[in-house]
Amino acid sequence: MIDENIFEKICRRIDTYRTDMIELQKVLTATPAVGPINGGDGEMLKAQRLKKCLIEMGFTTFRHYDALDESVTAGLRPNFLTAIEGKNRTRKIWVITHLDIVPPGELNLWSADPYIAYVKDNHIYGRGTEDNQQDMVASIFAAKAFLDEEITPSQSIGLFFVADEETSGGKGLYHVLDLPEMIFGKDDFIVVPDSGNPEGSLIEIAEKSILWLGFKTRGLQCHGSKPQLGNNAFSAASYLVTKLTKLRKIFDMIDPLFDPPVSTFEPTKKEANVGNINTIPGEDIFYMDCRVLPQYNLQDVIAEINKIAQKVEKKFSVNIEISHQQYVQSTHPTPANAPVVYALQEAIEKIYHLKAHAGGVGAGTVAAYLRKKDYPVAVWSKTNMNAHQPDENCPIDNMLGNAKVFAHLFLQV
Numbered sequence: 001m002i003d004e005n006i007f008e009k010i011c012r013r014i015d016t017y018r019t020d021m022i023e024l025q026k027v028l029t030a031t032p033a034v035g036p037i038n039g040g041d042g043e044m045l046k047a048q049r050l051k052k053c054l055i056e057m058g059f060t061t062f063r064h065y066d067a068l069d070e071s072v073t074a075g076l077r078p079n080f081l082t083a084i085e086g087k088n089r090t091r092k093i094w095v096i097t098h099l100d101i102v103p104p105g106e107l108n109l110w111s112a113d114p115y116i117a118y119v120k121d122n123h124i125y126g127r128g129t130e131d132n133q134q135d136m137v138a139s140i141f142a143a144k145a146f147l148d149e150e151i152t153p154s155q156s157i158g159l160f161f162v163a164d165e166e167t168s169g170g171k172g173l174y175h176v177l178d179l180p181e182m183i184f185g186k187d188d189f190i191v192v193p194d195s196g197n198p199e200g201s202l203i204e205i206a207e208k209s210i211l212w213l214g215f216k217t218r219g220l221q222c223h224g225s226k227p228q229l230g231n232n233a234f235s236a237a238s239y240l241v242t243k244l245t246k247l248r249k250i251f252d253m254i255d256p257l258f259d260p261p262v263s264t265f266e267p268t269k270k271e272a273n274v275g276n277i278n279t280i281p282g283e284d285i286f287y288m289d290c291r292v293l294p295q296y297n298l299q300d301v302i303a304e305i306n307k308i309a310q311k312v313e314k315k316f317s318v319n320i321e322i323s324h325q326q327y328v329q330s331t332h333p334t335p336a337n338a339p340v341v342y343a344l345q346e347a348i349e350k351i352y353h354l355k356a357h358a359g360g361v362g363a364g365t366v367a368a369y370l371r372k373k374d375y376p377v378a379v380w381s382k383t384n385m386n387a388h389q390p391d392e393n394c395p396i397d398n399m400l401g402n403a404k405v406f407a408h409l410f411l412q413v
Ligand SMILES: [Zn+2]
Pocket: 098, 131, 132, 165, 194, 387
């Protein structure tokens, strides 16, 4: 139940923010925030610029939970929140978004500079414009509408901006959740708008486990004309890639909550080996991205992978070293009847005129850490899901529409 008159007022106010939202997107995009694991210098500058913008908009309450990190110039990875007190002070509605972005990748695949956001056909383009700035901006302006209209929201509002999401390095929400201070309440509604679908009809309540592995195969380098004097690491690794497809058969459970409904095991990144054609490579490195249904234990997956690798080691007389680049065992889902799911369904129906359903996804979000700590959390966004791609972009209407969904949540009693 919400006061429709007040909600109409807030929505009209949000509609006036179109240009301001684009401006904030431009400021945020111009400040690359790549984590050190991805070769960047962290999120501090972006966090500082964002905070300055928030102060100019009228936000007054801030709390900081930075994490120490010597691998970035600032020595810290920023995590901070801003809040607006509502009529109901016992429950807070949280929207958590992440500051970091992934690197642009191959620059020649982009139509323009990834760090200079621009508008074309009602979309805003640039690295980070969708992931996660679309909803960062939406949540900020949803809250700002209450400040500008001088309306006290029904529920207290918490906007949390975290570091280190893209590489799950423990300096973001992980760090925050491990602090002794209880920042989130068990009755709070927590929304992580970092995944969804183009219709806005998917409320994500479960995630697959994530396992990223590196495979370093060592043979013996030699001249291309005398392969008998060496041991081709590339050949052995290629054989290994084909053998790893067996995982799909071993872990073949189907869970219709997810799309796709199966565990996936995909070879992805490949490191360059020798610089010339007439050298037999003595070393080969490739990576695999596994998204495993929560019914499986990742330890069992790793055991099977080790078995496969050992057979290849024997057959080719090579050494295969497997490194864990990312390991997130998913936990029990948020219940489909959790109050935050109902609240979102009501808001989505009001703004987008559709019935959203609860489901699972393969993408990892910070929600996994929250679920681990038993906070009911819903991941939702109306998003075209082109994060991490060249020419990343978001429809400006998504920013406005999602802002209204968040505002609706803030007004629900
Ligand atoms: Zn994201």
